[in-house]
Structure formats: C-alpha cells, structure tokens
Amino acid sequence: GINAEYGGGSSAGFDRSITIFSPEGRLYQVEYAFKAINQSGLTSIGVRGKDSACVITQRKIPDKLVDEETVTHLYRVTKNTGCVMTGMVADSDMQVQRARYEAAEFKYQFGYDMPPDMISKRLADIGQSYTLCVCAGNTLAGRERWASVNTVSRGERERERE
Numbered sequence: 001g002i003n004a005e006y007g008g009g010s011s012a013g014f015d016r017s018i019t020i021f022s023p024e025g026r027l028y029q030v031e032y033a034f035k036a037i038n039q040s041g042l043t044s045i046g047v048r049g050k051d052s053a054c055v056i057t058q059r060k061i062p063d064k065l066v067d068e069e070t071v072t073h074l075y076r077v078t079k080n081t082g083c084v085m086t087g088m089v090a091d092s093d094m095q096v097q098r099a100r101y102e103a104a105e106f107k108y109q110f111g112y113d114m115p116p117d118m119i120s121k122r123l124a125d126i127g128q129s130y131t132l133c134v135c136a137g138n139t140l141a142g143r144e145r146w147a148s149v150n151t152v153s154r155g156e157r158e159r160e161r162e
Contacts, residue, residue, distance in 0.1 A: 037087040044084045055084040078103045
C-alpha cells in the first residue's frame with residue numbers, strides 16, 4: 001500500500017486530506033509531497049549575489065526515446081526572472097504557467113515587472129489556499145474563487161458589504 005511506500009506506519013485515514021492532522025501531529029499528504037520531490041533524484045542549487053542569482057540543476061533524460069533538448073527544469077517566468085523546479089514535471093509546468101500568469105497580470109495592472117519575491121509569495125499564497133478550500137468544495141472553480149477571495153484587500157471587502 002501507499003503507507004509502505006512512504007515510510008510505513010498506519011495513517012488510519014489521516015492521509016485522505018491535506019488539512020487533517022494525525023494524532024501525532026503529522027500531515028501525511030505533505031510528507032508524500034516531500035517524498036515525491038526527493039524521489040525525483042535531481043539536485044538543484046541556487047546562489048544569490050548582490051545583484052544577481054545563479055541556479056543550476058541536473059538534467060536526467062527519463063527515456064532514450066525522449067529528445068534531450070526538450071528536457072529542462074529551468075524556466076523563464078518573465079524577461080528578467082526565472083526559476084528552477086524539481087519534482088513532478090507536470091506539477092512544475094503548472095506552477096510555472098501560474099507564475100507567468102500572475103507576473104503578466106501584475107505588469108498589466110501596475111506597469112512594471114512583478115518582483116521575484118512577490119511572485120514566490122503569490123504562488124505560496126495560492127498553494128496555501130488550495131489546502132484551506134474545504135469550504136469552497138473540491139472543484140477547480142471553488143478553488144479559484146477561494147484563491148481570488150484571499151487576495152481581495154480588507155478595504156475592498158468592506159466596500160462590497162455596503
């Protein structure tokens with residue numbers, strides 16, 4: 001079973017939801033996510049300088065039928081911002097796509113590039129909202145609504161109530 005693969009022990013149903021803690025205070029879904037990242041077998045390193053950053057990662061070709069030029073874990077988010085992703089490729093692609101969307105929306109609204117720390121904070125906030133959207137239902141529309149509600153400022157909420 002899944003517990004044997006991810007550290008053993010009895011989860012007794014505590015692994016069915018990201019928001020349910022086991023009696024030991026563990027979130028099994030979070031542990032499974034970390035295990036998936038570690039099983040990718042990739043090492044990525046980032047170094048930050050005064051006015052620059054450098055990231056490197058391994059490139060492992062999953063199959064000899066795959067064109068090695070198509071395999072990458074380095075992504076461009078904006079003209080001056082990039083990231084390195086490890087873990088499941090499909091998850092990485094979706095995160096990068098969302099980062100690009102958020103950065104483009106920010107630039108459209110404010111007229112300048114979204115700072116990298118704001119991009120990462122925005123993605124973290126969206127990811128956190130997915131763990132808390134039990135009340136919004138388990139649909140993509142419910143999750144998107146929950147994520148957008150979380151970004152509305154207090155002043156906007158008060159104006160909506162009036």
